[in-house]
Amino acid sequence: MNDVKLVAAFAENKPGQVAHFTKILASANINIRWLAVASTGPFGVMKFLVSDPEMACQALKHEGFVTKLVDALAIEVPDKPGGLHAVADCLASHNINLDNASGFITNNRAIMVLEVPDAARARDVLQKQGFRVLTQMELPV
Amino acid sequence: MFWDQKIETLERAALERLQLKRLQETVRRVAAHVPFYRQKFAELGVKPEDIRSLADLRRLPFTTNADLRDNYPTGLLAVSYDATLRLHTSSGTTGKPKALFFSRQDVDNAAELCARSFVMTGITQKDVFQNMMTYGMFTGALVTHYGAEKIGCLVIPAGPGNSERQLMLMQDFRTTFIHLTPSYALYLATFLEKHGVDPRRDLALRKAFVGAEAYTEETCRKIEEGLGLDVYNSYGLSEMNGPGIAFECVHKQGMHLWEDHFLLEIIDPQTGELLPDGEAGELVMTTLCREAMPLLRYRTRDITSIITKPCSCGRTHRRMNRIAGRSDDMLIVRGVNIYPQQIERVLMAQSGVGRNYLIALEGLDEMTIKVELAEAGFEGQVEQLMKLQNHLTEKLRAEILIKPQVQLLPPGSLPVSEGKAKRVIDNRKM
Numbered sequence A: 001m002n003d004v005k006l007v008a009a010f011a012e013n014k015p016g017q018v019a020h021f022t023k024i025l026a027s028a029n030i031n032i033r034w035l036a037v038a039s040t041g042p043f044g045v046m047k048f049l050v051s052d053p054e055m056a057c058q059a060l061k062h063e064g065f066v067t068k069l070v071d072a073l074a075i076e077v078p079d080k081p082g083g084l085h086a087v088a089d090c091l092a093s094h095n096i097n098l099d100n101a102s103g104f105i106t107n108n109r110a111i112m113v114l115e116v117p118d119a120a121r122a123r124d125v126l127q128k129q130g131f132r133v134l135t136q137m138e139l140p141v
Numbered sequence B: 001m002f003w004d005q006k007i008e009t010l011e012r013a014a015l016e017r018l019q020l021k022r023l024q025e026t027v028r029r030v031a032a033h034v035p036f037y038r039q040k041f042a043e044l045g046v047k048p049e050d051i052r053s054l055a056d057l058r059r060l061p062f063t064t065n066a067d068l069r070d071n072y073p074t075g076l077l078a079v080s081y082d083a084t085l086r087l088h089t090s091s092g093t094t095g096k097p098k099a100l101f102f103s104r105q106d107v108d109n110a111a112e113l114c115a116r117s118f119v120m121t122g123i124t125q126k127d128v129f130q131n132m133m134t135y136g137m138f139t140g141a142l143v144t145h146y147g148a149e150k151i152g153c154l155v156i157p158a159g160p161g162n163s164e165r166q167l168m169l170m171q172d173f174r175t176t177f178i179h180l181t182p183s184y185a186l187y188l189a190t191f192l193e194k195h196g197v198d199p200r201r202d203l204a205l206r207k208a209f210v211g212a213e214a215y216t217e218e219t220c221r222k223i224e225e226g227l228g229l230d231v232y233n234s235y236g237l238s239e240m241n242g243p244g245i246a247f248e249c250v251h252k253q254g255m256h257l258w259e260d261h262f263l264l265e266i267i268d269p270q271t272g273e274l275l276p277d278g279e280a281g282e283l284v285m286t287t288l289c290r291e292a293m294p295l296l297r298y299r300t301r302d303i304t305s306i307i308t309k310p311c312s313c314g315r316t317h318r319r320m321n322r323i324a325g326r327s328d329d330m331l332i333v334r335g336v337n338i339y340p341q342q343i344e345r346v347l348m349a350q351s352g353v354g355r356n357y358l359i360a361l362e363g364l365d366e367m368t369i370k371v372e373l374a375e376a377g378f379e380g381q382v383e384q385l386m387k388l389q390n391h392l393t394e395k396l397r398a399e400i401l402i403k404p405q406v407q408l409l410p411p412g413s414l415p416v417s418e419g420k421a422k423r424v425i426d427n428r429k430m
Helices: A017-027 A053-062 A083-093 A119-128 B012-033 B035-044 B054-059 B065-070 B104-120 B139-151 B163-172 B182-194 B217-227 B340-349 B382-400
Strands: A004-012 A032-040 A043-050 A067-077 A100-106 A109-115 A132-134 B086-089 B099-102 B128-131 B154-156 B177-180 B207-210 B230-237 B242-248 B255-257 B262-267 B281-287 B298-304 B331-333 B336-338 B353-363 B366-373 B405-409 B424-428
Touching (some): A004 A017, A004 A053, A017 A032, A017 A043, A043 A067, A053 A067, A067 A083, A083 A109, A119 A132, B012 B035, B012 B281, B099 B104, B104 B139, B139 B154, B139 B177, B139 B242, B177 B182, B182 B207, B217 B230, B331 B353, B336 B340, B340 B353, B366 B382
Parallel strands (some): B207 B230, B353 B424
Antiparallel strands (some): B086 B099, B242 B255, B331 B336
């Protein structure tokens, strides 16, 4: 399996919530590579890409939070104009919808984090086009 | 499975003869010893000898909550102060409590009815009873304690709360049945889940007697699922001994009300008129064996209905349905009458939400229903939570006819009650 797992956590939409989560993860010695917050009215969902998703989930659960591991794709794209477009174009041509998309750059590597309805199929399509779909282990430290 | 088969299966005609005899005796005693009733009888122009049949019951005055308060502390005693053995007070009210006296005979009768109720569900002297109700002035714990001792069960007087210790006791002493409030039962289920205890595998629990708060069929199922046992509904109120007044038998089709000790009527709470059997209204009870503090036609304010159809268990004592609500729990929001139980029913039937909830009334008649999200109800996407929220709002609107705000919260964010749960907070500025 090449999929990476995001840790999704349910939270109230109020000040201090992210800090609360990051503190728990820091105490569990978990490194956070990426974070996204989606909120609506009184509540929201935080998603983390971390060094050890299983352990992060356990740490958050232990503190009483509702969590879930969510499948995602991490794709390495060239950090240059048109790099992202190539990925988007590939998915579009195969009629694959992007539920959530975001990205970050680390050590001169550009990583796209994608959530799609059928991760296995999207991975297949991208790999056939020569994109590098990272495993959990291959994520930059 | 009978504790007292003869009386529990007494044919109706004989039961009614016994009731009349005991009613006449009760009326004579209060007329002679309780000034409050003497005065009421005088106002209504009724004398003890006017009670010639059970139908004459309606000639007697009602007794209300307010009458108990007005006659606090000893005004309703029918025996001398020396002849009283135990004092209980009513729970969950503001100001002065209601004082409820028991004679030795009353203490024994209350235990007797609890013994009947437990045995009716299959409890034997081999069972181990962990009592998680509040000990103290509240009748809930002591009365069942004495009942279980009468059967010969090992009784663990644990009281509520301190779930770590409850778990330890249940494990070490192989507890087989418990008695607790529905709100604490739900909390305990969550507690066990969180601590990786599978009650079916790790505990010897078989039955729970759940009472002291009204709850719905859906809540009952959640408790059964979470604690891995059989839940028996029980009804009681401190004014009438506390628990053990009406219990479910193994068929769980309504609660048998011990009619050799209590007369029951269902009335229209507004007009006070008697309602026909089967119709829902306020339960009114008259004590038939109470020595220290007999009460005539006590307005319980609990809404229920009577099932007259004979039960296949063979008991002749009629059954009452699950309490639909308390007439003074009713909320009026935007002109609509709403019972909190209606809201509970919708929430407990919805997968994905937890077991704790709160109804908040704020501002100008705005209703917000706060409910905790369950671990299993989270798929990691905010869109899914919005869908759940909208779905619940729609279901609730269909049930209570007004549209509430639904607020999903992380588990553990609502206050946990270990006694009677406070489900409604009214901060309306009106």
